[in-house]
Amino acid sequence: xxxxxxxxxxxxxxxxxxxxxxxxxxxxxxxxxxxxxxxxxxxxxxxxxxxxxxxxxxxxxxxxxxxxxxxxxxxxxxxxxxxxxxxxxxxxxxxxxxxxxxxxxxxxxxxxxxxxxxxxxxxxxxxxxxxxxxxxxxxxxxxxxxxxxxxxxxxxxxxxxxxxxxxxxxxxxxxxxxxxxxxxxxxxxxxxxxxxxxxxxxxxxxxxxxxxxxxxxxxxxxxxxxxxxxxxxxxxxxxxxxxxxxxxxxxxxxxxxxxxxxxxxxxxxxxxxxxxxxxxxxxxxxxxxxxxxxxxxxxxxxxxxxxxxxxxxxxxxxxxxxxxxx
Amino acid sequence: xxxxxxxxxxxxxxxxxxxxxxxxxxxxxxxxxxxxxxxxxxxxxxxxxxxxxxxxxxxxxxxxxxxxxxxxxxxxxxxxxxxxxxxxxxxxxxxxxxxxxxxxxxxxxxxxxxxxxxxxxxxxxxxxxxxxxxxxxxxxxxxxxxxxxxxxxxxxxxxxxxxxxxxxxxxxxxxxxxxxxxxxxxxxxxxxxxxxxxxxxxxxxxxxxxxxxxxxxxxxxxxxxxxxxxxxxxxxxxxxxxxxxxxxxxxxxxx
Ligand SMILES: Nc1ncnc2c1ncn2[C@@H]1O[C@H](COP(=O)(O)OP(=O)(O)OP(=O)(O)O)[C@@H](O)[C@H]1O
Ligand SMILES: [Mg+2]
Numbered sequence: 001x002x003x004x005x006x007x008x009x010x011x012x013x014x015x016x017x018x019x020x021x022x023x024x025x026x027x028x029x030x031x032x033x034x035x036x037x038x039x040x041x042x043x044x045x046x047x048x049x050x051x052x053x054x055x056x057x058x059x060x061x062x063x064x065x066x067x068x069x070x071x072x073x074x075x076x077x078x079x080x081x082x083x084x085x086x087x088x089x090x091x092x093x094x095x096x097x098x099x100x101x102x103x104x105x106x107x108x109x110x111x112x113x114x115x116x117x118x119x120x121x122x123x124x125x126x127x128x129x130x131x132x133x134x135x136x137x138x139x140x141x142x143x144x145x146x147x148x149x150x151x152x153x154x155x156x157x158x159x160x161x162x163x164x165x166x167x168x169x170x171x172x173x174x175x176x177x178x179x180x181x182x183x184x185x186x187x188x189x190x191x192x193x194x195x196x197x198x199x200x201x202x203x204x205x206x207x208x209x210x211x212x213x214x215x216x217x218x219x220x221x222x223x224x225x226x227x228x229x230x231x232x233x234x235x236x237x238x239x240x241x242x243x244x245x246x247x248x249x250x251x252x253x254x255x256x257x258x259x260x261x262x263x264x265x266x267x268x269x270x271x272x273x274x275x276x277x278x279x280x281x282x283x284x285x286x287x288x289x290x291x292x293x294x295x296x297x298x299x300x301x302x303x304x305x306x307x308x309x310x311x312x313x314x315x316x317x318x319x320x321x322x323x324x325x326x
Numbered sequence: 327x328x329x330x331x332x333x334x335x336x337x338x339x340x341x342x343x344x345x346x347x348x349x350x351x352x353x354x355x356x357x358x359x360x361x362x363x364x365x366x367x368x369x370x371x372x373x374x375x376x377x378x379x380x381x382x383x384x385x386x387x388x389x390x391x392x393x394x395x396x397x398x399x400x401x402x403x404x405x406x407x408x409x410x411x412x413x414x415x416x417x418x419x420x421x422x423x424x425x426x427x428x429x430x431x432x433x434x435x436x437x438x439x440x441x442x443x444x445x446x447x448x449x450x451x452x453x454x455x456x457x458x459x460x461x462x463x464x465x466x467x468x469x470x471x472x473x474x475x476x477x478x479x480x481x482x483x484x485x486x487x488x489x490x491x492x493x494x495x496x497x498x499x500x501x502x503x504x505x506x507x508x509x510x511x512x513x514x515x516x517x518x519x520x521x522x523x524x525x526x527x528x529x530x531x532x533x534x535x536x537x538x539x540x541x542x543x544x545x546x547x548x549x550x551x552x553x554x555x556x557x558x559x560x561x562x563x564x565x566x567x568x569x570x571x572x573x574x575x576x577x578x579x580x581x
Contacts, residue, residue, distance in 0.1 A: 226430065229429075233442035
């Protein structure tokens, strides 16, 4: 639809020089960026990007510590730790990158015999994983909840309609932050939920209310003749919904649904208030240990952008796939 | 009214559809059907004509309960529609063709024909497809099995819609102005399919403005006006010696 208007406008107006205007855009963006950079310099902020990478991934040392007191002996090619008191008890020191003992050393229980280093996700990458995980669970739940509520909204049964309306109005009329607190401190305490579950539920319930409205309007946009055709063939209301109405509605609601899920990913940053270490909370922790807020928050913003960008990309592919099927 | 009741009683023995004293008032307050009584015998083709807004569609749609009625009774194939029961079971036996085709836009022509037989009748995909292909051959659209509805002309879409209804092997077919949304050059192809159906003995109730079809194919023609069933007659008598003044006036306008 908007595409059509766009091309229509294009046809009406004299064609502007695209290269010129895109170029101007790039220039302005560059100028603003340089402006920010200069401004940052005047406040004598020292940029220390080199500190950041270790918070993404770092090499962790995995130490092998001695389980008992003993002595190191060389046996052929291999080093062994033998128990002083019981010569039959020993362990072979192997599979280590760095061995920090040698033949004849006396070792006490708990001493390090050597270590291997391993690439390990730092707090920021872990935060990314938590944010994705939160959004994924909450998203799936929200689709289920939202579809049910959307169906209830158009149901012939007045009670179901009332419930759906109550749900949607309650959720849309209160701030997400407050809902997270309520779910965690009130419902979470009553039902003994852990933080992560509470966070997922709060996000799912919140997003579900918006999905419900999207689903409802999607279903209502399908011509009522489709329902009549299905019913007149002897299909039940449920069968017609599932096999005829919803597949067509789904295609139509894909763009607003995608927008809602992008919101979900961004909204998930609010669960950091109940101490879930998502990307935002991780960012805060890293700031407090590096004292480099600019670098950290710019990186965090970029990571959110990447996650939402990937989602947009996938949805656009889906849309194109469905558009072809028509 | 007197005449109608007599006709109704006389025919009731072999009737597959019996509507008696049907009243329909829409929630908005429109009194769309007023004491309508009519019957349709097995194998009969009944055509309903009348001015716009006279209640033709409403009456047709009460027959498979796409509209509920406020009073009276409708018995189809021995099952009363007013007693709450399994309305889906009955709809399986009644095919319906709409003015706006109402094909399933997200499914291919073949899947449009296969969906209900598989979901409702429990046919295997293979059986459903065989049946569908046979029907597509019958309506002259074998080459369109893989097309989507939006890729077909109006006439082709309506023929697919007829085939879709037939795929359920219904006992009765209802048509609500099946040619009204078509360009004139496509009307013929749809009417031909309907004629061949009639010749094969299908019980049909057809709302249409095609007076030629009514005269040629109908066993009986009903005339409705402002919610009332005014005249019920054989095509010859209906068109050549119209009994009511209102019908005469209507015919003079449309013929
Ligand atoms: N869903 C509805 N709600 C309220 N009123 C309706 C509804 N459908 C039809 N009506 C009204 O009922 C009356 C009969 O309508 P109906 O559609 O049965 O007429 P029709 O004879 O089929 O007309 P047409 O030839 O235009 O299709 C009209 O006055 C119409 O406005
Ligand atoms: Mg009508």
